[in-house]
């Protein structure tokens with residue numbers, strides 16, 4: 001299904017109210033919920049681990065899309081799968097054994113995602129594509145929300161679209177997606193747009209209407 005999907009990143013939501021934030025954006029039209037896991041080592045920021053993903057699972061009725069910005073990945077796959085992740089996305093830069101990691105994600109019963117940093121050529125994904133349900137092209141350097149979109153990634157998205165052809169593999173874009181950049185990433189071939197600040201700005205669980213307006217504008 002290559003229809004356009006918006007995946008709000010809860011990195012930009014109220015950390016003390018994730019359950020209601022998730023319910024609010026789903027009610028306002030979110031297609032997936034994107035969960036950013038950071039370890040303070042692979043990226044210079046810390047967020048949360050399997051217990052938080054498990055607690056969120058009760059609130060997510062769509063698809064829980066878990067982006068692992070951690071190294072190593074393999075020791076935690078089972079825990080995130082048991083916590084209820086639908087998709088587990090690992091970075092190609094996170095270790096020497098990404099092929100094994102993607103195998104382990106599928107073996108744990110999750111859909112497998114492969115993420116690439118802006119400094120990594122999408123050509124490196126070629127031998128891995130048939131092990132992937134999703135390829136995530138980072139359009140910022142991972143670690144923080146609210147950064148500006150890296151324009152040169154548009155060429156990489158087009159290249160990846162050609163490499164994938166008709167295979168049922170999602171192209172997800174993560175970082176700096178807003179109403180200005182979204183049409184260009186879609187034209188380049190993306191079908192899943194992660195958006196943190198662009199979705200959550202101006203809204204709250206008390207008044208989630210701006211979330212819906214923000215999602216509609218993207």
Ligand code: DX5
Nearest residue numbers: 009142143145146176196197
């Ligand atoms: C960045 C994260 C993103 C982040 C995007 O490391 O992977 O998912 O939340 O935030 P925005 O949409 O604000 O750039």
Ligand code: ZN
Nearest residue numbers: 036067174194
């Ligand atoms: Zn992310």
